[in-house]
Amino acid sequence: QSVDFGGLRADKTAPVEVTADSLNVNQESGQAVFSGNVEVTQGDMHMKAAELEVFYASDKRSEITRLHATGGVTLVSPTEAAEAEEAVYDVKAGTVVMTGNVLLTQGDNVMSGNKLNVDLSTGAGTMDGRVRTLLKPAGSK
Amino acid sequence: CGFTPAYGPQGGAAKLLEGVEPAAPTTRDAFALVQQLNARLGASQVTRYRLDYKIDTESVGQGISPDNATTRYQLNGTVDYTLRDATNNAVLLTGRVTSFTSWSATGTVVASQAAQEDAHRRLMVILADQIVTRLLSQAPGLPE
Amino acid sequence: QDNTATDAATTTQGAAIPSSDELATLLADRVSIRNQNELVAEGNVEVFYKSNRLSAKRVVYDQKEDKLYLEGPIRLVQPGQSQAVILASQAELSSDLQNGILLSARMVMARELQLAAARIERRDGAITIMNKVVASSCEVCRTNPTPLWEIRASRVVHNATTRQIVFEDAQFRAAGVPIAYLPRLRLPAPGVRRMTGFLAPQFRTTSGLGPGLLVPYFIALGPSRDLTVTPYVATSRTETLNLRYRQAFNWGKMEWSGALSNDDIRSGTRGYLFGDLEAQLPREFRLTAQLRLVSDDSYLLNYGLGDDDRLWSGVELERVRRDEMIWTRVGNIHSLRADENNSTEPMLSGTGEWIRTFRPAGIGGQGSLRFSTLATRRASSSTLDLNGDGRPDGRDMVRGSLTADWRRNWLFGPGMLGSLEAQFAGDIIETNQDPAFSDTILRGQPTVAAEIRWPWVKTSGRAAYVIEPVAQVVWAPDHLADAPNEDSQLPEFDGGNLFSLTRYPGEDARETGLRANVGLGWTRYDSSGWSLGVAAGRVFRQRDLSQFSQGTGLSGTKSDWLLATHLATANGLTLSNRALFDDNFSVSRDELRLSRAGDDFNVSAGYLWLEKNPAEGRDDNMSELMLDTGWRWGNGWSGTLSTRYDFTAERAARAKLGLRYQTECIAVDLSLSRRFTSSTSVAPETDFGLSVQLVGFGASGGAPARRTCGG
Numbered sequence: 001q002s003v004d005f006g007g008l009r010a011d012k013t014a015p016v017e018v019t020a021d022s023l024n025v026n027q028e029s030g031q032a033v034f035s036g037n038v039e040v041t042q043g044d045m046h047m048k049a050a051e052l053e054v055f056y057a058s059d060k061r062s063e064i065t066r067l068h069a070t071g072g073v074t075l076v077s078p079t080e081a082a083e084a085e086e087a088v089y090d091v092k093a094g095t096v097v098m099t100g101n102v103l104l105t106q107g108d109n110v111m112s113g114n115k116l117n118v119d120l121s122t123g124a125g126t127m128d129g130r131v132r133t134l135l136k137p138a139g140s141k
Numbered sequence: 142c143g144f145t146p147a148y149g150p151q152g153g154a155a156k157l158l159e160g161v162e163p164a165a166p167t168t169r170d171a172f173a174l175v176q177q178l179n180a181r182l183g184a185s186q187v188t189r190y191r192l193d194y195k196i197d198t199e200s201v202g203q204g205i206s207p208d209n210a211t212t213r214y215q216l217n218g219t220v221d222y223t224l225r226d227a228t229n230n231a232v233l234l235t236g237r238v239t240s241f242t243s244w245s246a247t248g249t250v251v252a253s254q255a256a257q258e259d260a261h262r263r264l265m266v267i268l269a270d271q272i273v274t275r276l277l278s279q280a281p282g283l284p285e
Numbered sequence: 286q287d288n289t290a291t292d293a294a295t296t297t298q299g300a301a302i303p304s305s306d307e308l309a310t311l312l313a314d315r316v317s318i319r320n321q322n323e324l325v326a327e328g329n330v331e332v333f334y335k336s337n338r339l340s341a342k343r344v345v346y347d348q349k350e351d352k353l354y355l356e357g358p359i360r361l362v363q364p365g366q367s368q369a370v371i372l373a374s375q376a377e378l379s380s381d382l383q384n385g386i387l388l389s390a391r392m393v394m395a396r397e398l399q400l401a402a403a404r405i406e407r408r409d410g411a412i413t414i415m416n417k418v419v420a421s422s423c424e425v426c427r428t429n430p431t432p433l434w435e436i437r438a439s440r441v442v443h444n445a446t447t448r449q450i451v452f453e454d455a456q457f458r459a460a461g462v463p464i465a466y467l468p469r470l471r472l473p474a475p476g477v478r479r480m481t482g483f484l485a486p487q488f489r490t491t492s493g494l495g496p497g498l499l500v501p502y503f504i505a506l507g508p509s510r511d512l513t514v515t516p517y518v519a520t521s522r523t524e525t526l527n528l529r530y531r532q533a534f535n536w537g538k539m540e541w542s543g544a545l546s547n548d549d550i551r552s553g554t555r556g557y558l559f560g561d562l563e564a565q566l567p568r569e570f571r572l573t574a575q576l577r578l579v580s581d582d583s584y585l586l587n588y589g590l591g592d593d594d595r596l597w598s599g600v601e602l603e604r605v606r607r608d609e610m611i612w613t614r615v616g617n618i619h620s621l622r623a624d625e626n627n628s629t630e631p632m633l634s635g636t637g638e639w640i641r642t643f644r645p646a647g648i649g650g651q652g653s654l655r656f657s658t659l660a661t662r663r664a665s666s667s668t669l670d671l672n673g674d675g676r677p678d679g680r681d682m683v684r685g686s687l688t689a690d691w692r693r694n695w696l697f698g699p700g701m702l703g704s705l706e707a708q709f710a711g712d713i714i715e716t717n718q719d720p721a722f723s724d725t726i727l728r729g730q731p732t733v734a735a736e737i738r739w740p741w742v743k744t745s746g747r748a749a750y751v752i753e754p755v756a757q758v759v760w761a762p763d764h765l766a767d768a769p770n771e772d773s774q775l776p777e778f779d780g781g782n783l784f785s786l787t788r789y790p791g792e793d794a795r796e797t798g799l800r801a802n803v804g805l806g807w808t809r810y811d812s813s814g815w816s817l818g819v820a821a822g823r824v825f826r827q828r829d830l831s832q833f834s835q836g837t838g839l840s841g842t843k844s845d846w847l848l849a850t851h852l853a854t855a856n857g858l859t860l861s862n863r864a865l866f867d868d869n870f871s872v873s874r875d876e877l878r879l880s881r882a883g884d885d886f887n888v889s890a891g892y893l894w895l896e897k898n899p900a901e902g903r904d905d906n907m908s909e910l911m912l913d914t915g916w917r918w919g920n921g922w923s924g925t926l927s928t929r930y931d932f933t934a935e936r937a938a939r940a941k942l943g944l945r946y947q948t949e950c951i952a953v954d955l956s957l958s959r960r961f962t963s964s965t966s967v968a969p970e971t972d973f974g975l976s977v978q979l980v981g982f983g984a985s986g987g988a989p990a991r992r993t994c995g996g
Contacts, residue, residue, distance in 0.1 A: 126315065131311075131313050134309070135310075137307075137308075137379065143743040144741040144750070146700025146740070147742040147753075148702055152700055152742055155696065158694065166610075167605055169603065175607075180692060180704075201889075201911070203891065203929070204895070204909055205909070206907075207938075207963075208622075208967075209960070209964055211594060212903065213895070239859045240780075240851065240861060245895075245903070247903050250595055250631060251771045252773070252774040254634070254636075255772035255775075255790045259782075262781070263781025264781060266782070274753065277742055277753075280742070281744060
């Protein structure tokens with residue numbers, strides 16, 4: 001059962017849905033802060049966090065440019081899961097940068113490091129900072 | 142001139158008498174060494190100190206006669222010993238004593254074998270005496 | 286972008302993570318995941334799997350094929366059986382590091398044997414196949430790249446399970462010069478202690494047999510038995526087959542060694558058979574048994590098998606506890622000495638001793654009960670004394686003795702330690718073939734002794750002193766029934782029996798009469814670690830009962846002076862001397878011993894002077910120097926020199942020079958020895974031996990001193 005090592009994928013054009021316990025919006029700066037069991041979904045990708053700051057395009061209020069999740073973030077796709085302390089999702093660029101005790105699991109392989117950035121369109125991910133990976137050799141049971 | 146009887150009040154060695162228990166012997170040499178230590182210090186009644194020892198002996202052929210008979214053997218012996226406090230097993234002293242005895246192999250075979258056994262016993266007496274003499278000189282520093 | 290993992294609905298938490306030792310861990314500065322199944326790790330990459338460790342500059346992990354593609358200086362450490370470390374520039378390995386190929390690699394085994402190869406292939410974790418290999422255990426430096434010896438081979442296979450290395454079309458080079466070609470060479474991997482095969486050959490030249498070669502072949506018969514077959518062929522002229530068989534049991538071990546020879550020294554087949562057995566019996570008894578058979582008197586010397594001239598075969602049983610000792614020995618001796626006749630001397634003998642010590646109630650002190658016995662038998666049964674040794678040639682004797690002993694110490698006065706000792710010894714002696722003695726002799730001897738020791742001590746800043754005067758008076762009846770004396774013919778007089786109740790080595794004779802033993806000891810212990818001890822003693826007798834012969838120093842009413850000195854220094858030098866001399870200083874015995882044990886230099890030297898004493902079979906003075914010394918001077922060279930010089934005969938009895946060159950990859954032993962003694966059966970002989978041992982194969986550990994490069 002070979003697991004696709006495709007990394008995290010998401011369609012950056014899909015709508016972003018955010019649910020949380022509470023929301024407060026700052027009119028002038030156009031900044032919105034969700035807090036309490038924040039859940040973000042875009043296509044197959046789900047992100048959970050304690051707190052999420054949403055940044056909108058300065059010209060078009062309705063277009064989200066960036067999501068900044070803090071307080072322990074988990075990013076889940078059908079085949080992988082990533083945990084870290086913080087995550088920044090640049091929607092326009094389609095990249096996620098997770099920092100702080102990053103733990104990435106894919107099937108039986110587990111990888112930990114300080115910084116993970118994933119290109120959501122290609123699924124390519126790079127982990128930096130004394131990365132530690134657990135591999136399961138074919139031979140073992 | 143600074144000398145005092147070892148077993149006297151200032152000598153400090155009286156506490157060795159009937160106070161030292163050598164480790165149980167497992168060889169004949171060790172048995173002879175323990176017998177001489179007990180003869181000199183008295184078998185321990187109130188065990189204040191425990192004495193561990195390791196005996197090494199080696200005999201060397203000597204007195205090679207012109208017709209190639211080995212007429213004399215020298216028995217070299219060394220004892221490394223450790224004196225411990227019987228109450229808490231702390232190491233108080235360590236030391237090494239060496240000496241030699243010898244025996245002739247000119248008589249009959251039976252006489253030479255008996256002389257060899259006696260050389261072992263005599264060597265253990267000498268080494269035990271050297272240990273006791275060393276303990277006498279260090280006794281003042283030992284705990285009661 | 287279809288997501289093929291249809292069945293991968295396993296939520297991440299639910300996936301069963303295999304136990305930790307099944308997983309290989311990869312550490313790197315940067316890890317990126319590329320297209321399908323590739324993980325690229327860069328910067329100080331390390332991979333751990335069980336006890337194997339790998340480090341590399343860059344690693345690509347292909348998950349689908351479970352392969353690691355490695356670049357940069359690769360270092361793979363596999364402790365396991367082969368203790369191998371592999372260095373390579375490029376490699377492709379399975380993720381458990383067990384199988385794969387390494388290019389332009391160098392494999393170092395047990396930090397000793399190095400094999401440089403163009404290609405190393407690992408197969409199913411245990412087989413290592415190397416191509417175009419140079420193997421050596423010598424340190425190779427840039428300054429002198431050619432090692433002392435090397436083996437070049439087109440193909441080398443190392444099997445970690447059988448722990449053998451097989452070289453195929455191997456070329457052996459010494460200092461770069463090819464000297465041997467072998468289509469196939471099988472050697473034990475480093476650290477192997479028991480493997481069937483040839484051991485290092487030895488070259489030996491003796492004046493008796495000419496130049497010869499010994500080629501030992503070792504056969505391991507399972508974990509606890511082995512057989513070594515060593516043919517020895519010498520040009521002028523011997524064909525000898527040496528055999529050695531060893532077997533270990535859980536209760537002990539056994540070793541047999543023997544040889545059959547056909548040579549020019551003596552006609553007919555010659556040989557020897559030695560057997561040794563050690564056994565641990567129930568209830569703490571220890572049994573040792575020994576067999577010594579030889580075909581003729583000179584065989585052992587001709588073949589350099591030691592200079593033991595009285596071969597004892599017999600059994601010994603022993604058990605020693607704190608308050609009890611049991612010991613017995615029964616055996617027969619075959620003498621190789623020219624002047625000893627195996628039938629008129631007591632060759633078959635048995636002796637035994639059972640001692641029990643206890644603390645008697647009431648009277649205190651220490652008691653001991655000792656039963657001892659001696660039985661001696663001469664093969665001849667003649668009652669005449671044809672060999673002139675003063676005893677009938679066929680005399681046999683059995684003695685049983687029971688000795689009860691009690692001793693107690695008292696402390697009195699200003700630090701005086703007194704002691705009383707009482708002993709009763711009873712003997713029953715059966716004699717035959719000796720008209721001088723009745724068949725059965727019964728005798729008993731009471732002995733009482735009183736001793737006073739008055740030790741004084743002084744400790745000044747620099748040193749501690751001990752002065753110990755000792756006086757002892759011993760009484761035993763003057764007369765004791767005479768008995769055949771077999772075990773008490775060779776008495777000695779030294780610090781070990783100055784204060785003992787008998788100075789005879791055995792119990793056939795016992796010391797009689799009233800005598801006083803006096804001694805004084807002076808010892809200084811310096812705080813810097815050296816110590817000097819001097820002790821003097823003398824025996825005064827009420828009457829000269831002519832118990833001891835003249836040369837022993839114990840004869841007459843006043844014994845010789847006994848003077849013993851002993852010097853020991855902090856760095857391991859000891860010098861001891863013991864002298865017996867009479868009132869006008871004529872020395873009857875003097876023995877000097879000097880020894881210093883150090884790792885770079887050790888010496889054991891001695892001088893022996895014994896006045897002639899026909900009663901002890903010594904017809905002229907013995908004056909002999911003894912020297913055994915060994916020293917080690919730098920980079921692997923060490924030498925030994927030993928000699929015995931007989932001043933009375935004005936020539937050396939023995940001389941031996943040994944030279945050893947040992948580095949991390951080779952051990953060469955050179956020995957030259959000369960025995961000057963000669964007798965009717967033995968001619969003087971010179972023996973030259975050479976043996977070369979390659980270090981790095983099997984368990985022949987190299988010298989700790991690794992030669993360093995750039996020297």
